Amino acid sequence: xxxxxxxxxxxxxxxxxxxxxxxxxxxxxxxxxxxxxxxxxxxxxxxxxxxxxxxxxxxxxxxxxxxxxxxxxxxxxxxxxxxxxxxxxxxxxxxxxxxxxxxxxxxxxxxxxxxxxxxxxxxxxxxxxxxxxxxxxxxxxxxxxxxxxxxxxxxxxxxxxxxxxxxxxxxxxxxxxxxxxxxxxxxxxxxxxxxxxxxxxxxxxxxxxxxxxxxxxxxxxxxxxxxxxxxxxxxxxxxxxxxxxxxxxxxxxxxxxxxxxxxxxxxxxxxxxxxxxxxxxxxxxxxxxxxxxxxxxxxxxxxxxxxxxxxxxxxxxxxxxxxxxxxxxxxxxxxxxxxxxxxxxxxxxxxxxxxxxxxxxxxxxxxxxxxxxxxxxxxxxxxxxxxxxxxxx
Ligand SMILES: *Cc1c(COP(=O)(O)O)cnc(C)c1O
Numbered sequence: 001x002x003x004x005x006x007x008x009x010x011x012x013x014x015x016x017x018x019x020x021x022x023x024x025x026x027x028x029x030x031x032x033x034x035x036x037x038x039x040x041x042x043x044x045x046x047x048x049x050x051x052x053x054x055x056x057x058x059x060x061x062x063x064x065x066x067x068x069x070x071x072x073x074x075x076x077x078x079x080x081x082x083x084x085x086x087x088x089x090x091x092x093x094x095x096x097x098x099x100x101x102x103x104x105x106x107x108x109x110x111x112x113x114x115x116x117x118x119x120x121x122x123x124x125x126x127x128x129x130x131x132x133x134x135x136x137x138x139x140x141x142x143x144x145x146x147x148x149x150x151x152x153x154x155x156x157x158x159x160x161x162x163x164x165x166x167x168x169x170x171x172x173x174x175x176x177x178x179x180x181x182x183x184x185x186x187x188x189x190x191x192x193x194x195x196x197x198x199x200x201x202x203x204x205x206x207x208x209x210x211x212x213x214x215x216x217x218x219x220x221x222x223x224x225x226x227x228x229x230x231x232x233x234x235x236x237x238x239x240x241x242x243x244x245x246x247x248x249x250x251x252x253x254x255x256x257x258x259x260x261x262x263x264x265x266x267x268x269x270x271x272x273x274x275x276x277x278x279x280x281x282x283x284x285x286x287x288x289x290x291x292x293x294x295x296x297x298x299x300x301x302x303x304x305x306x307x308x309x310x311x312x313x314x315x316x317x318x319x320x321x322x323x324x325x326x327x328x329x330x331x332x333x334x335x336x337x338x339x340x341x342x343x344x345x346x347x348x349x350x351x352x353x354x355x356x357x358x359x360x361x362x363x364x365x366x367x368x369x370x371x372x373x374x375x376x377x378x379x380x381x382x383x384x385x386x387x388x389x390x391x392x393x
Contacts, residue, residue: 009071011253015060027246028060057234061245068252072187073200075220079230084203085111086238087217094232098124100147107132107155107360132160148177154184157344157368158361159283159308161292164299168196188259190300204248206335210258214244262305266371270307272380278387279309305371315364318343321390327382334370339379342368
């Protein structure tokens with residue numbers, strides 16, 4: 001079975017059917033599982049036999065989802081969680097202890113930044129940030145107490161690309177664990193474990209669901225690290241609901257098709273914006289003008305669905321653009337079939353100081369577009385009219 005190619009795993013890896021032999025996997029909406037006798041129950045609790053006990057520990061739908069992502073990323077093991085943040089927190093909580101240091105990319109998902117700056121310091125876990133665009137900074141930033149390196153690539157919302165192979169080599173040299181938040185690229189476009197990362201994790205809420213319906217997270221990596229993460233998650237309770245797992249696992253079947261189309265649409269929009277007089281500094285990993293274009297080409301099979309640009313005129317024009325959009329959605333999610341526009345400096349990154357925002361490339365006029373799967377002529381028509389109204393005198 002492990003001979004299968006990635007896309008076949010995405011479709012054919014399935015939890016066992018019930019006695020009805022369903023073709024589509026049923027939903028195992030159950031809190032617990034029944035034992036035949038006391039000996040079986042004892043053996044299950046002791047770990048002498050592998051079997052489901054309680055859905056906070058394991059559940060067939062949840063296991064099916066993590067198994068698919070594990071196989072698609074070529075990992076030894078995986079574990080699915082309630083949200084992407086649960087995957088991030090379980091990983092950091094499991095692997096770091098008081099006195100440990102985390103070296104992280106400055107440009108991080110907002111809640112990950114909050115965990116590093118507000119929660120982990122209370123437990124004596126420190127961090128320092130490195131700029132995504134500073135390859136030497138990683139080497140210089142490692143301390144004797146550095147336990148792990150944490151990064152996202154492409155970064156959010158600046159869409160910087162970090163060289164995974166170089167970081168994988170550095171992590172091996174210095175014997176630190178490399179953790180990559182692979183949410184923007186998905187297992188279809190980028191497989192960090194093949195480039196030297198030890199852990200790859202996802203917010204399944206984004207492209208893996210792909211239709212803005214349910215929350216979820218997945219973490220995959222070496223068997224010993226995932227065991228530590230599981231041992232942390234099992235008693236602390238960030239369990240994925242079987243219903244969400246069922247939805248997400250169905251979505252994985254079409255992930256490759258969707259990522260190809262998201263990438264194609266985003267490339268088309270990026271080129272269109274680059275030629276537009278009111279859009280500056282268009283950023284998309286597969287545009288030749290992207291500063292890390294060569295690295296992106298090496299480690300990603302396509303550019304993904306996120307495009308950013310800057311509106312001349314800054315904050316006021318950014319807000320006016322958002323107010324002028326008619327079809328595209330103003331919402332906090334990304335990776336949906338529906339195109340989503342966001343203005344990071346007044347929303348997702350408003351809690352940062354102006355200085356912190358500028359350090360990660362969030363200028364007042366930065367607009368992020370999560371390009372959906374609509375007919376692109378309708379998307380560009382909407383953006384065209386919004387750009388016109390944003391900059392009108
Ligand atoms: C959304 C997101 C997360 C958090 O995921 P949730 O499912 O919202 O908890 C983490 N990292 C990145 C890059 C994200 O986009």
